[in-house]
Amino acid sequence: MTELNPSSPAANDHIVDLVSTALKQDKRSGLLRMLESIGMALRADGCMIWEATPTTSLKKNAGQRRLLVLDEWTADGHVNNFYDLPLESGAGWVVLHEQPRNVPDARTDTQISLPHANQIGARSLLILPIFFSDNSRTAALTLYRGTLAPFSQAEEAEAKQLALLLPDLYQTIRAKMGFNLMRSIRDELQRAKPRLSQQASLAAMLKGVLQSVCNLVGDTFEAVETSIFLEEPRTLPRIYRVAATTWTGMFRKRVYRSIEKEKCLTAWVIANRRSVKLFDLARFERDRGAIKETYPGINWADSLDFKSTIRRRLNLTSTDESPPLSFMASPIMVGDKILGIIRCCTAQSGPRYFGERDLELLDLVAAQIGQYWSKWLSELEIQKENQSWHELVERIGQLNQFALNELNRESLEEKAIFAEALEVARSTITEADTLDVRLFNPRTRQLYFAKTLGDAWQAGSQSEIDARHQVTYDVDNRPAQSIGENVFQTGTVQLITRPSQSPHYAGKVNFPAVKRMIVAPIKVADKTLGVLDILSTQNRKFPGNAERIAELLGQQIGLYQYMADAIKNRRRAELDLRDEIKERNRILEDLSHQVKTPINQAFARTRRLLENEVDEKRIYRLQAIRGLCGKAKRVSMSMKLLATLARKEPIKLKLENLYLDLLMRILIEAASDSRLLVEPGRRIKTEVKRETFNPREISQVRVDFDLLEQAVGNILDNACKYSYENTVVQIYGGVTRNGRFHISVINEGLPISAKDLSHCIERGWRSEEAKQVTGEGSGIGLWIVKGIMDAHRGTLLINPTTVENKTEVRLIFPF
Amino acid sequence: MYIVFVEDDHLQMEDIEVHVKEAFPGATVERVNTEGEFVSRIDEIADRMPAMVVVDMLLRWADPSPTRKAPPEEVKKGGFFRAGIRCVERLLANEKTKNVPILIYTVLEESDLAQDLSRLPPTVSYLRKDLMIEPLISKMRNLLSLRTPR
Numbered sequence: 001m002t003e004l005n006p007s008s009p010a011a012n013d014h015i016v017d018l019v020s021t022a023l024k025q026d027k028r029s030g031l032l033r034m035l036e037s038i039g040m041a042l043r044a045d046g047c048m049i050w051e052a053t054p055t056t057s058l059k060k061n062a063g064q065r066r067l068l069v070l071d072e073w074t075a076d077g078h079v080n081n082f083y084d085l086p087l088e089s090g091a092g093w094v095v096l097h098e099q100p101r102n103v104p105d106a107r108t109d110t111q112i113s114l115p116h117a118n119q120i121g122a123r124s125l126l127i128l129p130i131f132f133s134d135n136s137r138t139a140a141l142t143l144y145r146g147t148l149a150p151f152s153q154a155e156e157a158e159a160k161q162l163a164l165l166l167p168d169l170y171q172t173i174r175a176k177m178g179f180n181l182m183r184s185i186r187d188e189l190q191r192a193k194p195r196l197s198q199q200a201s202l203a204a205m206l207k208g209v210l211q212s213v214c215n216l217v218g219d220t221f222e223a224v225e226t227s228i229f230l231e232e233p234r235t236l237p238r239i240y241r242v243a244a245t246t247w248t249g250m251f252r253k254r255v256y257r258s259i260e261k262e263k264c265l266t267a268w269v270i271a272n273r274r275s276v277k278l279f280d281l282a283r284f285e286r287d288r289g290a291i292k293e294t295y296p297g298i299n300w301a302d303s304l305d306f307k308s309t310i311r312r313r314l315n316l317t318s319t320d321e322s323p324p325l326s327f328m329a330s331p332i333m334v335g336d337k338i339l340g341i342i343r344c345c346t347a348q349s350g351p352r353y354f355g356e357r358d359l360e361l362l363d364l365v366a367a368q369i370g371q372y373w374s375k376w377l378s379e380l381e382i383q384k385e386n387q388s389w390h391e392l393v394e395r396i397g398q399l400n401q402f403a404l405n406e407l408n409r410e411s412l413e414e415k416a417i418f419a420e421a422l423e424v425a426r427s428t429i430t431e432a433d434t435l436d437v438r439l440f441n442p443r444t445r446q447l448y449f450a451k452t453l454g455d456a457w458q459a460g461s462q463s464e465i466d467a468r469h470q471v472t473y474d475v476d477n478r479p480a481q482s483i484g485e486n487v488f489q490t491g492t493v494q495l496i497t498r499p500s501q502s503p504h505y506a507g508k509v510n511f512p513a514v515k516r517m518i519v520a521p522i523k524v525a526d527k528t529l530g531v532l533d534i535l536s537t538q539n540r541k542f543p544g545n546a547e548r549i550a551e552l553l554g555q556q557i558g559l560y561q562y563m564a565d566a567i568k569n570r571r572r573a574e575l576d577l578r579d580e581i582k583e584r585n586r587i588l589e590d591l592s593h594q595v596k597t598p599i600n601q602a603f604a605r606t607r608r609l610l611e612n613e614v615d616e617k618r619i620y621r622l623q624a625i626r627g628l629c630g631k632a633k634r635v636s637m638s639m640k641l642l643a644t645l646a647r648k649e650p651i652k653l654k655l656e657n658l659y660l661d662l663l664m665r666i667l668i669e670a671a672s673d674s675r676l677l678v679e680p681g682r683r684i685k686t687e688v689k690r691e692t693f694n695p696r697e698i699s700q701v702r703v704d705f706d707l708l709e710q711a712v713g714n715i716l717d718n719a720c721k722y723s724y725e726n727t728v729v730q731i732y733g734g735v736t737r738n739g740r741f742h743i744s745v746i747n748e749g750l751p752i753s754a755k756d757l758s759h760c761i762e763r764g765w766r767s768e769e770a771k772q773v774t775g776e777g778s779g780i781g782l783w784i785v786k787g788i789m790d791a792h793r794g795t796l797l798i799n800p801t802t803v804e805n806k807t808e809v810r811l812i813f814p815f
Numbered sequence: 816m817y818i819v820f821v822e823d824d825h826l827q828m829e830d831i832e833v834h835v836k837e838a839f840p841g842a843t844v845e846r847v848n849t850e851g852e853f854v855s856r857i858d859e860i861a862d863r864m865p866a867m868v869v870v871d872m873l874l875r876w877a878d879p880s881p882t883r884k885a886p887p888e889e890v891k892k893g894g895f896f897r898a899g900i901r902c903v904e905r906l907l908a909n910e911k912t913k914n915v916p917i918l919i920y921t922v923l924e925e926s927d928l929a930q931d932l933s934r935l936p937p938t939v940s941y942l943r944k945d946l947m948i949e950p951l952i953s954k955m956r957n958l959l960s961l962r963t964p965r
Contacts, residue, residue, distance in 0.1 A: 624826060628826070677826070679825045679848065679878065680825060681825075681848075682878060721879075722879050723879060724879050724880055724881060725878065725879075725880065749879045750879050768891075771894070771895065772875065772876040772877060772883075772886055773875055773876070773877055773878060773879045773883075774875055775823065775873055775874060775875035775876075775895040775898070776873060776875075776895065805881065
């Protein structure tokens, strides 16, 4: 056999080959390729690397000190079915003494375990210590030949050189493996953009992505089973479902619910929020003491039927030792909140088990999944919130329209509005299933149920239902004795979880199945009118915006209640006012009637006295008295007409044919009376143009004489009141262009502008100038004249004042 | 004796003047028709040192006239119902008439004027208008007898 010079070109080639092989690797199997390179360089039949049991100190607990195969290569490709050595072996000696050991013949070296040597077919061995630069492991490299062919010094030297490179190259492969895995997972996770769906859970929406992540992890770690379990906290809190898995066999345990009661590895990781790594699940019972020292309370239930399945897959006979069933699991967390777990299990021919570095990498994967899962949950929450706000805006719009229609009804009933509002609450807060409106009764100072919604309200017999609806709550206790009372007093919304455990909830209307509730004040401005209760029996939490929605709906309901009260009060006041006006009108008419008789008598007597009087002074005085009586008569008649016209009733007419004599007497008396009531110093005269009245035209006219007197008296009154001094008020008759008979009065005095013409006949209106020159007056004179003319089917016409300050008022009669 | 009546109803005044002249022979009774006339003549009235001024409450501002002047802002704001009070206040503000007995003679009830009367000095009295003239004459006698002779 040619001996190699360690610094020979061939040795250098072996180094180059080892390094270039290493640089091409990015999987766990990279170590195998490097062992192959070393084995072939040194013409070995096999090459193995051992490491001390990672979590056990070599210095203590001798019974547990072992060396485990990290990886092995055989020239003929066979797989050795043993995986560990005691520390009291040749490799163990090398690890402890950190010195190489060249064994020319295994049969003669007492340190070498002959059964193991025979098992792997080793005759000559070379065992070298492996030094990891970060002291993370204690390892040994074993090269062996199946024949008696000891390794030479040169070969030993070269092996030492190669062994020196091995740890760093292995670390490089591990680093690459970890980097590639994290990058690939990140790329997968970044692609996912979940969209809110009513039908699918988040895990279902992201199944493809999570499966890809599982596959990547499984490939990297060469795991037989990689599974991810996740929680969707809002919809199914504290329930962890399998989101993705690479296990193709039977999968009995897909959901973990009551974590505290579960006795298995997955539940332990979730409950304790700690990673776990177990070398060999098959040895769980044997190593239970040591395992529980590290992981107190842990247990393994073999829900996948792992042991049997692996033996079948590896075609192991009953006497074959199965490879380690290596397990590791990391909690998926964000902050201190546990969201799920990722777990891997491996069992493959050849020494495959998870090391510390593998678990650290899995922790990083779990952290990355946690970060994205939490982000997606938040995004979905935001989408759901946005959707619910959008829906709420729409529903509030519809609710307002509904409320408006209800408020405009004659038979206003606010309970219909409350019912609609509760429906809006139920549809926008989908977790709500039992709702009610409680209003404050100021008389009893209690809250009572004004409207309810939900099946729970209708449960039981009719008497139970009635009793439930009749419960009331005080509001004046200090401190508050119930949740509703507290909300009513503080005016702030409250969210209560597990209300049945609250002393303030149980006792009155009790829904034991309720898991959470929101109580919001029903308010308008700062005044609280009641409370809105929203209860949920579901496991899902209320969405993040539920309290705000409840608060908003409470304000809406408060506003509707306030408006309903205001409308009812207004309608009541209108009815009262109508009744009062009716009563006043009745009194007015009654007073008018009482006054009418004595005035009529006084008027008539004065007229009779005037007929026979000759003394001028007395005539003047009697005319003044007649004028005052006439004025009083008109005021009395005005009261009666005011009551009739204010009720919008027609004026009843007693029509008679108009005769010239009677008309003249009415006009002359009215003219005289009006003049006498004016200050004599102003020297206003009245003149009746008798010649303008044609008996033939007049005889075709039918009038109510009392009302004619009233109308003529009113317009003459105005004409005299507003005339300038030293002027004449003229009264004349005639026929219009349409052939209708008219009585007209013209005076020279205060002008009426074109703008004020239409106002003159409005009830109660007087111009500023009129107020200044008359003082007293109600502004109803011309309004009454119009009413009289309308009753006669005639017309009151007021012509605008001319440039000579002359104003004409005309009474036009129909035929 | 010079007595001034601020009264816009000539029919009432005719009756009052007859009775006052009968009750106070030799007295000069002068009537002021409107608030506007009173405002323009107050200095002249004050110069003549009236023994008493009898004021109606509800007074129009002026008679219709193409040359009439617009009333001041306080008249527009206060209106017809406070015309008498404004006349009383002008009398009290005038040095020559501030101590002259003033009688408010009106159809308004005393309770309608309670707030105004409470802040007016004792020289201002109130009497409700009646169908009978005697209460007016009696009141005038009383007030004139209490007047501090000059």
